[in-house]
Amino acid sequence: MSSPVATVTVDVSTREAATQLRDRDIGSLVVVDGDQPTGIVTRTDVVALFAAGRDGAAVSVGEMMSENPVTIGPEATVVAAASTLAEHGITKLPVIEDGRLVGIITSTDLANYVSTGAMEPAASVEPQRHRYRPDTAYELDDWNFQSYGTEDGLSVGDRATFAKTITDEDIQAFADASGDTNRIHLEADFAAKTRFGERIAHGALVTGLISAALARLPGLIIYLSQQVTFRGPVALGERATAHCTVVEDLGRSRYRLETSVETDAGETVIEGQATVLADPLPDEN
Numbered sequence: 001m002s003s004p005v006a007t008v009t010v011d012v013s014t015r016e017a018a019t020q021l022r023d024r025d026i027g028s029l030v031v032v033d034g035d036q037p038t039g040i041v042t043r044t045d046v047v048a049l050f051a052a053g054r055d056g057a058a059v060s061v062g063e064m065m066s067e068n069p070v071t072i073g074p075e076a077t078v079v080a081a082a083s084t085l086a087e088h089g090i091t092k093l094p095v096i097e098d099g100r101l102v103g104i105i106t107s108t109d110l111a112n113y114v115s116t117g118a119m120e121p122a123a124s125v126e127p128q129r130h131r132y133r134p135d136t137a138y139e140l141d142d143w144n145f146q147s148y149g150t151e152d153g154l155s156v157g158d159r160a161t162f163a164k165t166i167t168d169e170d171i172q173a174f175a176d177a178s179g180d181t182n183r184i185h186l187e188a189d190f191a192a193k194t195r196f197g198e199r200i201a202h203g204a205l206v207t208g209l210i211s212a213a214l215a216r217l218p219g220l221i222i223y224l225s226q227q228v229t230f231r232g233p234v235a236l237g238e239r240a241t242a243h244c245t246v247v248e249d250l251g252r253s254r255y256r257l258e259t260s261v262e263t264d265a266g267e268t269v270i271e272g273q274a275t276v277l278a279d280p281l282p283d284e285n
Helices: 014-024 043-051 078-088 107-115 168-178 188-192 203-214
Strands: 007-009 028-033 036-042 092-097 100-106 144-148 159-165 220-230 239-251 254-263 268-279
Touching (some): 014 043, 036 092, 036 100, 043 159
Antiparallel strands (some): 092 100, 220 268
């Protein structure tokens, strides 16, 4: 686990929380009452609040946090932590000992633990495919998404996230599909001699997580444009989450969104804006 944990109290303004997220370059803050966690507030929550036109100085963290976070004890096994994250579709798990917040564990922590050989990797199995939404063909067990909006169409303040672990199979498949066989993505010995010191995912592959998040917004989402700034790499085995928030209605069913991708360590690796066209879903009757 990581310790100490970045925290705020419920009475702190959203603007102050946003400042802490920016200055610390992290993706979330645990909301505490004394040493007891009572909620979590994320960068996406803050963006959605501001996009809805609300005054961050007038809204407290307690009014917009996700309440009653799932927690775990320090004695729990790594397998138990991984199962808890997967079961609840979350990526961050506060660690509680004797009623006190003592740390936090993320899916990135678990991926790094496995990659060191501290755990035996699970046997390779065919991923299970499920259909959870009418506008996506299937979902895989490793994927997590959240979608906030209504069935009435897209509107300002709607938002979605999509998270997955970037695997060696992903990088190999993207190299084959795109033709980008830059050795920094594919050869560990070569990558070790570069400024990154290890293999990293293709930037376009990581940007694709934004497209995946957009697909989980209400309606049939058609990508029109994307502007991105790359702020850091995503390493092999790292888990990343894309965030998309509708910030402006451009008219004629077109919308502008703030988009970003961050790692489970809280580092923002991609920032930008997208423009989409939102059509109604086809009638399948």
